Amino acid sequence: MDEEQKITESSNAEAWKDKSYDAWVLKYGPAPAVAKRIRQNPARTLGVLREVLGDPQGRKMANLMGSHGMKAVAVACLGAQATVFDFSEGNRRYALELAEAAGVSLRYVLADVVRLPQKELTGDYDVVLAEMGILHYFSDLSPFMATVRELLSPGGHFILRDFHPVTTKLISSKGSTAKVRKHKVDGDYFDTSLTQTPVSFAKYLQDDTAKPVLLRKWTLGEVVTAVAQAGLHVEMLLEEPNLSGEAFDKGIPKTFTLVARKL
Ligand SMILES: C[S@@+](CC[C@H](N)C(=O)[O-])C[C@H]1O[C@@H](n2cnc3c(N)ncnc32)[C@H](O)[C@@H]1O
Incomplete structure (x- = not known):
């Protein structure tokens, strides 16, 4: 692992450490109330992932960088044996409260996903899921993809859903309604630099104590x-428009979902 990757990881781990618990309580509410909503309709919590995930019943699922645990608790409510791998103590606290209140079992491994202890790399997960705000945490993608491969069982699926680079790297947008919305193609799609950005939950905190991420x-x-170089067979790459408001940013790819199988 190179020096740049180590610096990125340690500053990002510091940013995510514990403040996230307060942010989730402020954004979503205390875990028991959220757990009740997930329990009532776990499929709604999974949203567009429902189709690609298939039926979670009886399957062993790893949620890499699964944050506050809502997706993992939802798949557990649908019968999966779920494990989250994430290095944030604040996230773990919220996720375990959520699982307890939802009455499901959740294993939360507090660790850097590119340095998992050998005993965790069991090669028997049916599904490895990572979604929304994942890949930009790495200055080299190969250690992350190696973790995915080593967790998966032969025939198991990797499901990656993340922000589309046309939106994150190329286009900048202004205006909060479809009517006044304007776009500019002013980014550099091929930019390889590390950029310092406020951690995603900072906006929910009532103070400015959150640290930035790289x-x-x-x-x-x-x-x-x-994905291909990790020896995973790409079965689908779906580019998605804005799924939360159809007229908003029409024609611009916002997210993508990639499904790959370990042969
Ligand atoms: C934006 S969140 C991912 C979104 C999440 N799936 C959700 O639904 O909210 C990014 C997560 O990655 C975790 N993270 C970032 N780098 C990591 C690393 N190297 N190892 C483990 N967790 C990491 C953070 O703690 C955070 O929970």
Whole structure:
């Protein structure tokens, strides 16, 4: 692992350490109330992931960088044996409260996903899921993809859903309604630099104590290449428009979902 990757990881680990618990309580509410909503309709919590995930019943699922645990608790409510791997203590606290209140079992491994203890790399997960705000945490994608491969059982699936680089690297947008919304193509799609950015939960805190993260944004070609080079067989790459408001940013790819199988 190179020096740049180590620096990125340690500053990002510091930013995510514990403040996130307060942010989730402020944004979503205390865990028991959220757990009740997930329990009532776990499929709604999974949103567009429902289709690619299939039926979670009886399957062993790893949620890499699964944050506050909502997706993992939802798949556990649908019968999966779920494990989250994430290095944030604040996230773990919220996720375990959520699981307890939802009455499901959740294993939360507090660790850096590119340095998991050997005993965790069991090669028997049916599904490895990572979604929304994942790849930009790495200045080299190969250690992350190696973790995915080593967790998966032969025939198991990797599901990666993340922000689309056309939106994150190329286009900048202004205006909060469809009517006044304007876009500019002023980014550099091929930029490889690390950029310092406020951690995603900072906006929910009532003070400015959150620390920034260092992010590296990847092109779609770099992502697919990293998956293929890890020996995973790409079965689907779906580019998605804005799914939360159809007229808003029409024609611009916002997210992508990649499904790959370990042969
Ligand atoms: C934006 S969140 C991912 C979104 C999440 N799936 C959700 O639904 O909210 C990014 C997560 O990655 C975790 N993270 C970042 N780098 C990591 C690393 N190297 N190892 C483990 N966790 C990491 C953070 O703690 C955080 O929970």
